[in-house]
Amino acid sequence: MAKTIENYFDQMRGTRVWRSVFRGGTGSSTLRRSLAIQQNVFLHLFSTKVRRRMLSFSATWYLGTLTLGTFLILVSTGIFLMLYYHPSVPQAYADTKDLQFVVSSGLFLRNLHRWSAHAMVFLVFAHMFKVFYRGAYRPPREFNWVIGVILLLITLLLSYTGYLLPWDQLAYWAITVGSNIAKAVPVLGNNVHFLMLGGNLVNANALLRFYVLHCMILPLTAIVFIAIHFWRIRKDGGLYSHQSEPKTLAAKAVPAPAGAVAKGAQ
Amino acid sequence: MSDPKDFVAGMGSDFRKNPVRVAFVTRRTSAQVKVTDEDQVQTFPEVLFRALVAIELLTIGLVLISLAFNAPLEGLADPSHTPNPAKAPWYFLGLQEMLHYFPPVVAGVLVPTLVVIALVVIPYFNINIEAEGLFLKDRKRRLRVFYVVVGLFCLFLLYFDVYVALVPTLIVAGFMLLAAQSSPGSSSAFRSYLASKPLSYWIMTWFLFELVVLTAIGTFFRGPGWSWVLPWRS
Ligand code: HEM
Numbered sequence: 001m002a003k004t005i006e007n008y009f010d011q012m013r014g015t016r017v018w019r020s021v022f023r024g025g026t027g028s029s030t031l032r033r034s035l036a037i038q039q040n041v042f043l044h045l046f047s048t049k050v051r052r053r054m055l056s057f058s059a060t061w062y063l064g065t066l067t068l069g070t071f072l073i074l075v076s077t078g079i080f081l082m083l084y085y086h087p088s089v090p091q092a093y094a095d096t097k098d099l100q101f102v103v104s105s106g107l108f109l110r111n112l113h114r115w116s117a118h119a120m121v122f123l124v125f126a127h128m129f130k131v132f133y134r135g136a137y138r139p140p141r142e143f144n145w146v147i148g149v150i151l152l153l154i155t156l157l158l159s160y161t162g163y164l165l166p167w168d169q170l171a172y173w174a175i176t177v178g179s180n181i182a183k184a185v186p187v188l189g190n191n192v193h194f195l196m197l198g199g200n201l202v203n204a205n206a207l208l209r210f211y212v213l214h215c216m217i218l219p220l221t222a223i224v225f226i227a228i229h230f231w232r233i234r235k236d237g238g239l240y241s242h243q244s245e246p247k248t249l250a251a252k253a254v255p256a257p258a259g260a261v262a263k264g265a266q
Numbered sequence: 267m268s269d270p271k272d273f274v275a276g277m278g279s280d281f282r283k284n285p286v287r288v289a290f291v292t293r294r295t296s297a298q299v300k301v302t303d304e305d306q307v308q309t310f311p312e313v314l315f316r317a318l319v320a321i322e323l324l325t326i327g328l329v330l331i332s333l334a335f336n337a338p339l340e341g342l343a344d345p346s347h348t349p350n351p352a353k354a355p356w357y358f359l360g361l362q363e364m365l366h367y368f369p370p371v372v373a374g375v376l377v378p379t380l381v382v383i384a385l386v387v388i389p390y391f392n393i394n395i396e397a398e399g400l401f402l403k404d405r406k407r408r409l410r411v412f413y414v415v416v417g418l419f420c421l422f423l424l425y426f427d428v429y430v431a432l433v434p435t436l437i438v439a440g441f442m443l444l445a446a447q448s449s450p451g452s453s454s455a456f457r458s459y460l461a462s463k464p465l466s467y468w469i470m471t472w473f474l475f476e477l478v479v480l481t482a483i484g485t486f487f488r489g490p491g492w493s494w495v496l497p498w499r500s
Contacts, residue, residue, distance in 0.1 A: 036310040043314075049306040050313050062320045069321035073328065093342045100339055111332035119328060121357050125477075132388070132470055135397060142389035149385045156357065163355050172343035173352035177362065184370030201345065241304075 045230040047238055054239040059134075063127035068226065070120035074158075075219065077113040085165070087211035089204040092167040117159050124155045136240035144232040147225055154222045161214035164207060175210075176202050350490045359484025360477055366492050367428045381473075388466060397464040401446040409446055416442075434479050438472040 012018055014026045023039035025032055034048040053059065084103055085095045099106035128148060131137060137145040164175045179202065182193040198205030233239065307313065354362050364373035388394055401408055416439045423432040441460060448457035489495030 030308065033308040033310045043310065046309050046313070048309055050309055052305040052307050055307065055313065055316060062317075065317045065320050066324050068317075069324045070328075072321070073325060090342055096339060100336075107336065108332055111335065111337050112328060114337035115331050115335070116328050118356075119324075125357075128385075129470070129474055133467075137389040138395050139389065145389045146386055149382065152385075153382070159357070160355060166339060167343050169340040169343055169347075169349055170338060172345070173349055174354050177352050177354045178358060181361075181365070181370055181374035184374045186371060186375070202343075 045227060045234065047234040051238060051241060054241055059241070060239065061126075061130055063123055063130050067120060067123040067127050070116045070123060071222065071226070073116045074113060074120060077109055077116065078215065078219075080109055081113055082215060087165070087208050089167065089207060092165060092207060096166040096168070117162060120155060121159050124152055128152060134240060135242070138240065141232075141236045141240060144229060144236060147229050147232065151222065151225050151229060154218055154225065158214060158218045158222065161210040161218065164202070164210045165214065167207060172202055175206070179206075351488060351492055353484070353488075356481060356485050359488075360480035363430065363480045363484040363488070367426045384469075391466075394464065394466040397466065399445070399450065399462045400442070400465050400468060402450070402461065405446065412442065412446070430480060430483050431476055434475045435472065438468065438475060442468055 010026055013022070013024075019025065022036075024036040037043045037046060037048045081099065084099055084106065086092060096110070099110050101107070103109075131145070131148065160175075160178065164171045179193060179196055182196055183189045185192050194200060196206075196209070197203070198209050353359060361373060361378065364377060367373070368377075416435070420432060420435060420439075423429075423435065444457065445460035445463060448454075448461040450458045450461050452458040452461060486497040487494055
């Protein structure tokens with residue numbers, strides 16, 4: 001049975017239409033598996049091979065993967081929420097209420113979006129601390145750590161801008177408390193505050209600004225930086241594992257068989 | 267000429283069955299390929315499959331939570347009616363707790379800016395790369411610096427009545443003192459573990475501890491007028 005399913009799948013991968021879309025080709029040879037990664041614009045962000053040790057749960061706790069998972073859930077549920085939501089006062093609140101009580105599955109959609117948002121903030125912090133305690137920020141990964149810090153800030157901003165959108169008391173006052181902090185910025189405080197809210201108070205302009213940031217600018221920025229983050233993991237030599245680092249290697253290097261070592265010519 | 271130690275290459279005995287690509291890269295190029303004989307798996311399908319399973323389990327968990335608990339929705343926003351207390355989202359409650367003690371420029375602008383800068387520079391300090399135990403070298407002098415810095419910081423927190431931040435600081439400082447009295451050869455595994463920990467470890471652990479404590483206090487223990495309340499007595 002399993003054999004036949006596999007056969008069908010292989011047959012499908014051999015068809016002209018499939019091959020016009022996916023360039024990897026049929027078969028499960030090492031070459032084909034490598035091509036499946038290399039010939040795909042999204043997958044080629046990843047390396048074709050990974051050290052087996054780095055797959056164990058203890059190496060990463062899969063926290064980066066799970067952060068990506070929450071992001072994917074948030075994008076898909078967010079798009080559905082956008083179909084019902086108008087970023088205007090007081091329509092925003094009425095729409096949220098409709099989602100809660102009228103739209104079929106609206107309540108579930110909103111719950112999933114909200115709890116996933118909390119989970120993402122939690123996971124991104126957890127991932128950062130895990131990376132730190134593994135020492136995986138070490139060269140040549142310094143810049144990927146910096147990209148990570150940028151992703152942390154984007155995640156916080158995404159969550160913060162989304163918080164205002166239901167336009168209920170909770171949203172309104174949380175954003176008021178938060179945005180008042182901007183006023184304390186030396187010299188430019190009031191300008192920053194005004195720029196952020198499109199006014200001196202949290203009002204309809206602020207809602208529209210937060211909506212544009214939350215649904216357009218920040219998710220797109222996040223996608224770009226996540227792509228760079230993954231690509232850098234490949235370029236930096238895969239996930240950090242202490243034993244495979246240059247220093248450790250040099251310390252225990254044994255002369256390789258003749259012909260296997262070439263000196264890098266410059 | 268590059269330093270020949272830049273490269274280490276070898277062939278596994280089964281290289282016919284399991285070919286490895288050997289790449290030689292000079293220092294100036296961007297790729298950071300290092301050849302090792304470590305056991306590797308193909309990303310497609312093994313790694314992607316695992317990632318998929320992890321994300322699926324996460325989704326199942328979040329779906330169950332979403333079926334069981336409803337997202338909060340209060341009354342329509344009313345600018346003329348301020349709830350007491352007005353709380354920021356939970357991940358900012360540590361900051362809001364700080365705002366209770368310090369002026370907004372300090373708690374709202376200076377502290378977050380310093381935290382972000384501190385995070386960014388971590389990988390650019392050699393002391394964090396080599397990561398040697400804090401008190402293993404130059405112990406006397408480092409202990410003296412430790413006493414002065416931690417002492418001054420605790421006085422500062424005391425002066426502003428920030429007991430909620432003082433207690434975690436003292437606990438971490440206690441462990442640091444224990445680390446200073448231990449060595450990697452200590453008979454207790456825990457103490458030799460502490461002794462091997464570098465400065466960045468202590469700072470980050472202190473930061474994590476404060477983050478958790480302050481966020482928890484802001485979330486559960488603060489009521490009207492930011493007064494201290496007990497969550498189980500409402
Ligand atoms: C949207 C947020 C983020 C996503 C989706 C993400 C995703 C990932 C994934 C999937 C990995 C692979 C290994 C793992 O799971 O640990 C990874 C590695 C890494 N992440 Fe993130 N990450 C995010 C935020 C961050 C943050 C906030 C930091 C640190 C400040 C960070 C620093 C790193 C570093 C340095 C690595 C490489 C670790 C190594 O080489 O072993 N990332 N990230």
